Amino acid sequence: MKNTLVILIVLFIxxxxxxxxxxxxxxxxxxxxxIAGLAIESSTFSPALTHEDAFHAKEGADVFSYYPFLSPDxxxxxxxxxxPTLNGHALPGGIVTREAYESLVxxxxxxxxxxxxxxxxxxxxxxxxxxVGLDDPEGDFIIRIREVIGYExxxxxxxxLHGNVSKRLAQHTDLITCYRLAPHxxxxxxxxxxxxxxxxxxxxxxxxxxxxxxxxxxxxxxGEMTSTRIEPGKSLYAKVAPATMQxxxxxxxIWIGYAWADEPRNxxxxxxxxxxxxxxxxxxxxxxxxxxxxxxxFEFVAPTTTFKESIEKAISxxxxxxxxxxxxxxxxxxxAGDVTWTLTEILARPEFKTKNGPSLIYASIPGPxxxxxxxxxxxxxxxxxxxxxxxxxxxxSPIKLSGTIEAIEYGDKHAEIEVVVKxxxxxxxxxxxxxxxxKEIDFTRLGLTPRKADIVVVxxxxxxxxxxxxxxxxxxxxxxxxxxxxxxxxxxxxxxxPMYPLDKEMKKPNLDAQLIPLSxxxxxxx
Ligand SMILES: [Zn+2]
Numbered sequence: 001m002k003n004t005l006v007i008l009i010v011l012f013i014x015x016x017x018x019x020x021x022x023x024x025x026x027x028x029x030x031x032x033x034x035i036a037g038l039a040i041e042s043s044t045f046s047p048a049l050t051h052e053d054a055f056h057a058k059e060g061a062d063v064f065s066y067y068p069f070l071s072p073d074x075x076x077x078x079x080x081x082x083x084p085t086l087n088g089h090a091l092p093g094g095i096v097t098r099e100a101y102e103s104l105v106x107x108x109x110x111x112x113x114x115x116x117x118x119x120x121x122x123x124x125x126x127x128x129x130x131x132v133g134l135d136d137p138e139g140d141f142i143i144r145i146r147e148v149i150g151y152e153x154x155x156x157x158x159x160x161l162h163g164n165v166s167k168r169l170a171q172h173t174d175l176i177t178c179y180r181l182a183p184h185x186x187x188x189x190x191x192x193x194x195x196x197x198x199x200x201x202x203x204x205x206x207x208x209x210x211x212x213x214x215x216x217x218x219x220x221x222x223g224e225m226t227s228t229r230i231e232p233g234k235s236l237y238a239k240v241a242p243a244t245m246q247x248x249x250x251x252x253x254i255w256i257g258y259a260w261a262d263e264p265r266n267x268x269x270x271x272x273x274x275x276x277x278x279x280x281x282x283x284x285x286x287x288x289x290x291x292x293x294x295x296x297x298f299e300f301v302a303p304t305t306t307f308k309e310s311i312e313k314a315i316s317x318x319x320x321x322x323x324x325x326x327x328x329x330x331x332x333x334x335x336a337g338d339v340t341w342t343l344t345e346i347l348a349r350p351e352f353k354t355k356n357g358p359s360l361i362y363a364s365i366p367g368p369x370x371x372x373x374x375x376x377x378x379x380x381x382x383x384x385x386x387x388x389x390x391x392x393x394x395x396x397s398p399i400k401l402s403g404t405i406e407a408i409e410y411g412d413k414h415a416e417i418e419v420v421v422k423x424x425x426x427x428x429x430x431x432x433x434x435x436x437x438x439k440e441i442d443f444t445r446l447g448l449t450p451r452k453a454d455i456v457v458v459x460x461x462x463x464x465x466x467x468x469x470x471x472x473x474x475x476x477x478x479x480x481x482x483x484x485x486x487x488x489x490x491x492x493x494x495x496x497x498p499m500y501p502l503d504k505e506m507k508k509p510n511l512d513a514q515l516i517p518l519s520x521x522x523x524x525x526x
Pocket of ligand 1: 161
């Protein structure tokens with residue numbers, strides 16, 4: 001009897017432990033998470049076209065290089081079986097060709113098919129892609145992904161706050177977030193939050209948040225008026241993080257939207273996700289009303305005026321370097337980047353005709369033929385050739401630059417080859433392909449010393465941190481181009497109206513939260 005009891009106990013322990021072990025093995029099975037996404041903001045008010053190579057698409061394991069928080073030794077890398085497909089990030093530009101879009105989407109879908117099924121998908125997009133003949137490309141993309149991977153996978157979407165959230169994008173994603181700072185100093189933190197939220201929901205077994213509140217806010221403003229470095233953007237966006245700390249809320253976001261495309265989805269949006277219906281709804285309405293209440297307080301982040309006034313102010317100023325944002329053709333907002341209008345105005349002025357004039361650095365103008373000729377002549381030689389206005393020649397013709405070649409640099413990812421040519425007292429950067437000049441090293445590696453220059457003119461909107469820290473004074477010039485900051489000049493035909501501030505006297509819109517059906521249902525869960 002005693003022996004039987006011992007045997008029974010041993011059997012129980014052995015069997016019981018085995019069961020426990022099995023349970024542990026099941027628990028430790030890592031979630032399978034795919035990664036995909038395309039990021040670009042593309043202006044439909046620019047004659048430029050964006051082709052597939054502009055996305056510099058990375059495939060498979062190369063995709064991890066975009067995300068330091070998924071490096072091989074990172075905690076997050078070990079929390080899932082990651083299955084990256086294709087991610088492409090393009091500089092802002094003109095509308096994406098249909099061929100480029102279809103090719104990138106098809107490649108992504110084919111790669112997704114190889115490793116199904118998925119517990120999760122990290123969908124990394126900007127949200128302001130325009131494609132020839134297709135509305136709401138990100139909405140189209142996520143639907144086509146759903147058709148492949150199904151409707152149970154938890155999709156967590158990361159966006160730029162200058163992206164657009166259509167209702168169908170809101171429906172087909174489960175988790176969604178966007179940056180909370182402009183300039184986007186929190187881009188990586190924001191993408192990491194997208195992944196953290198996804199992992200938390202999968203590991204806890206909670207899955208898709210039960211509620212998604214979506215509120216279209218009929219406001220359309222340029223990014224240059226909505227920096228979070230100054231009010232009212234600063235206080236408005238400061239409300240987002242505390243809102244997400246409430247129990248029952250997973251995440252919240254305020255999207256400014258993208259002003260240089262003409263579709264019904266181009267407007268601001270507030271979205272909140274979570275499991276507490278009441279809190280999700282109230283929080284979304286609180287953020288939407290907070291935005292609406294400060295709508296008239298948004299102003300350009302720096303003094304903004306015509307180019308003529310800007311350059312006159314810079315010449316007479318005692319503060320150097322005096323930086324002028326050449327905003328209309330800003331390649332980081334979607335301008336073609338080769339508008340010659342501003343440079344033509346500068347070189348026509350008598351002040352800059354001789355070497356002894358005020359020193360001015362102009363960044364930049366693409367001119368592949370000019371660059372080729374400069375290579376043939378070499379550093380120190382004299383050159384006379386034209387550059388620019390190959391794509392956007394609506395405002396000025398290709399510009400003839402006659403001067404001395406001071407530098408030729410090879411190997412930049414975007415520009416490929418860069419040439420500095422001195423014309424009078426102006427140092428002009430001519431590139432083989434367009435490139436934004438955002439960092440001090442972009443200048444110093446060409447032998448330029450922007451801190452010592454009297455004037456620096458850059459194709460940019462608000463100054464990104466390094467240039468902002470460098471400036472002694474700064475104005476933003478309302479120059480012409482594909483991303484003209486004077487929205488009244490753009491001539492919208494398809495955005496929803498009324499829209500603030502285009503329709504300044506509009507009545508208060510309905511800012512009630514709209515609950516969006518979950519991605520695996522067609523109706524609202526009650
Ligand atoms: Zn942005």
